[in-house]
Amino acid sequence: MVNSERLWSRIQELALIGKTVDDGVNRFSYTLEEHAANEKVKQFMEEAGLEVSYDAVGNLIGSKAGEEDLPTILIGSHVDTVPNGGKFDGALGVLTGIEVMQSLQEQGINLRHPVKVIAFKDEEGTRFGFGLLGSRAVAGHLTHEDLERKDQQGISIREAMLERGFNPDKLHTAEMDHVKLYLELHIEQGKILESQGVSVGNVTGIAGPLWLKVKVVGEAEHAGATPMGQRKDPLVAASLMIAEIEKLASSYPDAVATVGSLSLTPGGVNVIPGTVEFTIDLRDVQEDIRDRLESQIREFADQIGRDRNIEVVIEELQRVSPVLCSDDIQAVIQESISELEVPVVSLPSGAGHDAMQFNGLFPVGMIFVRSKDGISHNPKEFTSREDAKAGADVMLKTLLKLDQE
Structure with a gap:
């Protein structure tokens, strides 16, 4: 099981970066606030025993070697936000991945597969009107033409990358291969889990x-x-x-x-x-x-x-083509949920996620945790400490099972 107190503390600590007067969060791509958030997440990754680096576009990657020469398992989400957004959207997924890896380290559990926990750059698309930037790069879908898109001040993605010390000319180096699968935990941003009275659910696909x-x-x-x-x-x-x-x-x-x-x-x-x-x-x-x-x-x-x-x-x-989550990964997630002795609820995601970029490249799976009143992209966005722990426990169990396959 995970350390829920540590996970919850990190959620609150990260939410202070870019905090608004309404208790929301503003963290847009390649800004000082987003950079500060990434540096805080980097600190958490290092505390979890991960080897940390930035790639050419600014994805923050925490790596853990596996005991065998096997394909890599990716775990990811994002820390950028919409204007005056909430503290859980994206951030919970990144922090959960870190917590799972730190919990395994503390329990002396080594995985067969290498694992990379990724804080993807600019999932929301708030600044440039062009989202999923980091996951596009990892999937090999981001082009140099895309980098010419500009924000309202006339600054291009390329110029913003250079300002933060990244290298758009090495865009191709962000692409990843030899990947086994991708896992992502996210708040539901809807009311289905809440209406069913359950804390965590299995995602069938992304609309x-x-x-x-x-x-x-x-x-x-x-x-x-x-x-x-x-x-x-x-x-x-x-x-x-x-x-x-x-x-x-x-x-x-x-x-x-x-x-x-x-x-x-x-x-x-x-x-x-x-x-x-x-x-x-x-x-x-x-x-x-x-x-x-x-x-x-x-x-x-x-x-x-x-x-x-x-x-x-x-x-x-x-x-944009919908993405169906892997039947095999869904089965493992469902098994992990049932081990918590709660009903297994499977549901589609109406919102887009970084996982969409990996459709056809390697299998993807997603775990949802309950959102209070279904509110998201709003300072009132809330997921309880207990629900966050349940989601993280399912992620840990799922990772252990998939690592043995």
Whole structure:
């Protein structure tokens, strides 16, 4: 078992770096606050007996050699945050990996496989609007073109890397091979575990986001002088589409659909809108289901356009494939959960994680711990000390079992 007091103390200590007046956390990639957090995590890694280094893009890596010449087991998450974020998102996963390795060291348990605990650079994408930067580099997916992306001050990722002492010209050296599998522990950021009354759960997969922008073009006219039967109102058409999107998504067990942005022009109180634009975020762990939902939404939108003599244009903004967690790793996680004598709950992740970048490269597995009220990306984000310990104990048990395979 792990040392829950040490784990909890480190969570609180790390949360002081970048702390906001609202008791939230601001730690954005390649900033002084994020660097200070990494240096604190480096200290924890060294206390756990890990050999610590930074790679070319700034991933912080704590390594432990194995007793045999076998592929490496990766454990990771991140310490960067969204604006005014919480203290558990990402950080709990990194600190749990460190605690597991320190507990094994103190118990005199040596693993057959080498292990690397990684604090990935910039998972959230807050500063540059481009997330999963560190895990992209490890997977070999980060390009030199990506490094030209700029923040709101016009500073590129490349320039930010150089400012912190990293080497963008050696980007390729961050890529890892000879990897057995990847494990990640994360807060759920939802309410499923809480509704089931359990502290820890097995993740079946990570839903891939598909983002669409819908433009509905009607005719702007005088609100008082245009009879209802003669209007080409794009807002009414968009409203029908949005209602149908909710209905269609609700017909699938794990699919979600969100209209998160809506704008209309010209925007006068006495003017029928001429153009409406809104976004759609579609997610499901099964790509065929997500794509089927997309087709149904497109068909409905086209039909509304024809029925109302209104132009409808749908643009794809982003399409990311979902990731299914390894059945073999899931089985081990489920077995480890059952050993805590609590019900085994398996659930999908609607949010994205670093694990997504390793799809098709090597097996991945994820462990969720309960989030109070499902709140995340918020200073009120909270996971109890008991739940954090339960998650860490499952991680330790899972690692020991996978190391013997």
